[in-house]
Amino acid sequence: MKKILFVFLSLALMSCDAQNLKGVLGKVPNPISKPSQLSNEEITKGLKEALEIGAKQAVSFTSKTDGFLKNPEIRIPFPSEAERARTWALNNGFSSQVSQFETSINRAAEKAAAEATVIFIDAIKGMTVQDGINILKGDSIAATTYLKSNTQQALISRFTPIIEAKIKEVNATAYWEPITKGYNATTTFTGKEPVNTDLTAYITQKALDGLFLYVSKEEKKIRKDPAARVTEILKKVFAQQ
Numbered sequence: 001m002k003k004i005l006f007v008f009l010s011l012a013l014m015s016c017d018a019q020n021l022k023g024v025l026g027k028v029p030n031p032i033s034k035p036s037q038l039s040n041e042e043i044t045k046g047l048k049e050a051l052e053i054g055a056k057q058a059v060s061f062t063s064k065t066d067g068f069l070k071n072p073e074i075r076i077p078f079p080s081e082a083e084r085a086r087t088w089a090l091n092n093g094f095s096s097q098v099s100q101f102e103t104s105i106n107r108a109a110e111k112a113a114a115e116a117t118v119i120f121i122d123a124i125k126g127m128t129v130q131d132g133i134n135i136l137k138g139d140s141i142a143a144t145t146y147l148k149s150n151t152q153q154a155l156i157s158r159f160t161p162i163i164e165a166k167i168k169e170v171n172a173t174a175y176w177e178p179i180t181k182g183y184n185a186t187t188t189f190t191g192k193e194p195v196n197t198d199l200t201a202y203i204t205q206k207a208l209d210g211l212f213l214y215v216s217k218e219e220k221k222i223r224k225d226p227a228a229r230v231t232e233i234l235k236k237v238f239a240q241q
Contacts, residue, residue, distance in 0.1 A: 044132030
């Protein structure tokens with residue numbers, strides 16, 4: 001009789017423990033539950049934010065003093081189509097002019113880059129929901145590609161007068177003309193083509209190349225590194241990739 005009573009008591013206790021355990025487990029959140037799916041509008045908002053952050057960072061980096069000049073990735077060199085003139089200049093006592101010229105064209109690019117932010121922001125504001133979806137599904141620089149295609153012509157228009165003014169301000173042509181005139185004078189005897197590089201167009205394109213290179217770097221960083229996602233919406237959007 002005692003054995004039977006013991007068995008009944010044991011079963012009753014086990015039943016109570018099981019009920020208690022079930023109640024406790026019911027209160028514990030599911031550790032593998034997934035975050036709620038973001039709407040397309042939220043995704044677009046996050047991508048706009050990412051692009052704005054990346055664009056501003058790129059402008060800040062490239063427009064500072066020596067942002068171009070002392071950065072081997074984007075430093076603007078002597079125009080390649082005029083390299084023969086550079087060689088001639090270095091061999092004929094114009095090394096100082098060559099150095100000053102290269103410094104001046106990089107300063108012009110730094111000056112122009114500072115003006116890009118407002119054009120970038122206007123393009124970002126115009127991003128549609130479909131643009132956002134395409135960017136999220138695209139490659140590691142899809143946002144940069146979008147920004148480039150929607151701002152390049154506006155940037156060229158904005159950069160050109162700035163670079164023209166900067167060329168005058170830093171006397172780039174004062175260093176450029178003696179080199180090219182001196183070299184071109186020799187072409188009468190050598191039969192080579194004279195140099196006629198459009199400095200404004202050359203510096204403008206190089207400034208754009210450097211600027212977009214750094215926009216792409218910032219985009220890759222945000223996509224790859226969770227620490228670079230500095231707002232909640234960025235964390236949510238890129239967590240879904």
